[in-house]
Amino acid sequence: MAEIIVLTGPVAPLPGSDRTSGIDKHPVTGPVSLGPEGFAGDEQADRRVHGGPEKAVHHYPRDHYPVWRAELGPLPLLDAPGAFGENISTQGLTEAGVAVGDIFRLGTALLQVSQGRQPCWKLSFRFGINDMARRVQDSGRTGWYYRVLQPGTVAPGDRLVLIDRVAPEWTLHRLWHALYVDRMNLTELQGIAALDVLAEGWRRHAQRRVETGRVEDWSRRLEPEPPA
Numbered sequence: 338m339a340e341i342i343v344l345t346g347p348v349a350p351l352p353g354s355d356r357t358s359g360i361d362k363h364p365v366t367g368p369v370s371l372g373p374e375g376f377a378g379d380e381q382a383d384r385r386v387h388g389g390p391e392k393a394v395h396h397y398p399r400d401h402y403p404v405w406r407a408e409l410g411p412l413p414l415l416d417a418p419g420a421f422g423e424n425i426s427t428q429g430l431t432e433a434g435v436a437v438g439d440i441f442r443l444g445t446a447l448l449q450v451s452q453g454r455q456p457c458w459k460l461s462f463r464f465g466i467n468d469m470a471r472r473v474q475d476s477g478r479t480g481w482y483y484r485v486l487q488p489g490t491v492a493p494g495d496r497l498v499l500i501d502r503v504a505p506e507w508t509l510h511r512l513w514h515a516l517y518v519d520r521m522n523l524t525e526l527q528g529i530a531a532l533d534v535l536a537e538g539w540r541r542h543a544q545r546r547v548e549t550g551r552v553e554d555w556s557r558r559l560e561p562e563p564p565a
Contacts, residue, residue, distance in 0.1 A: 341443070341497050342426040343369060344419050345379035351462055358459050360422035368492040371446040373485050376424060390484055391451045391536040397423035397480035398431045404478065414464060421460065421473075423480060427497060432477060432510045438503030438534035446489030447500070452536040453509050453516075454479040477513045482536075503534050516542070520552045 346362035359380040370377040374393050381388035399418060406415050418426035425443075432453070439450045456479060461469040473479055507528075515525035516539070529535065529543035542553060 340427070341495060342418050343376065343491055343493065343495075344424055344426065345369065345376045346422075347378070348380040351459070354462065356459075356462075358422075360459050360463055362419045362422055362424065364418070365493060368444075368490050370488070371444070371485060371491050372488045375485075376491070379424060391538070392482040393485050394424045394448060394483040395422065395454060395480060396425040396427070396430075396483065397421045397454075398478075399426050399428045400431050401478040408472075409464075409466070412464070420463075421480060422463075425497070430497070432479065432481065432513065433508060435481065435509050436502060436505045437507045437509065437512060437532060439499060439505075440486065440501040440503070441483075442498040442500050444489050444491035444495045445487075446485060446491060447487035448483040449486050449503075449534070450509070451482050451484040451534075452539050453481050453513055474517060477510060477517070479509075479513065481509050484536075504532060507532060507535075512539075521546065521550070523547060 343365045344362035345365055346359050348357050348359045349361060350356070351358050351360075362379070365376075365378075371394070373390050374388060376394070397418075402415050402418075402420070405420075406412070409415070412420075414420045435450060437450050437452065441448045441450075456470040456473040458470050460473060461467055461471075463469075466472070511525075512529065512535075515522060515529060519525065526543045526547050530540050530547060532540060546552060
């Protein structure tokens with residue numbers, strides 16, 4: 338069991354920019370409802386790539402914060418949970434031990450790990466480090482998303498309790514390694530394409546690599562789009 342901090346935030350302008358984001362999240366102080374698309378009061382600005390049923394809740398381990406401080410220096414942003422725009426912050430759970438399809442009880446809600454996180458350029462903007470999104474992607478310290486199997490209510494101090502493991506061999510670290518490091522390992526890609534508890538979008542990426550022999554370009558997510 339892992340005691341959690343739950344964080345939410347509204348869409349707001351990014352400081353010094355005309356862009357908006359929901360990345361600035363803060364701990365809740367009382368019970369909050371959790372539905373199919375996330376926590377009440379939590380928002381995402383760009384619904385094309387954020388939010389939705391397969392990305393209803395973002396979990397980022399506090400275990401990674403000391404590593405980032407060692408690499409980046411004493412950034413004030415890393416002094417408290419929420420630096421990575423996470424909804425759930427815990428210690429004791431990382432990508433090495435959590436697998437796609439894992440089911441957790443949180444308060445009266447039921448969550449299932451759906452995919453890893455693909456970092457976007459807003460992390461670079463938030464940290465004031467031009468290649469921060471790339472660093473997160475390359476490190477494998479990305480965090481992950483949940484789908485909500487059963488809506489409910491979550492309160493500060495609730496614990497995240499593992500209920501079932503559907504595909505324990507498919508850890509998030511293994512998935513990241515196959516998609517970002519050993520990117521044309523056909524055996525791994527075929528396994529990912531057939532992993533029905535993985536978000537459909539990621540299964541399609543794997544299937545396209547098998548069919549085309551090419552790796553898709555995800556770099557555009559790491560750079561801000563030009564103003565409209």
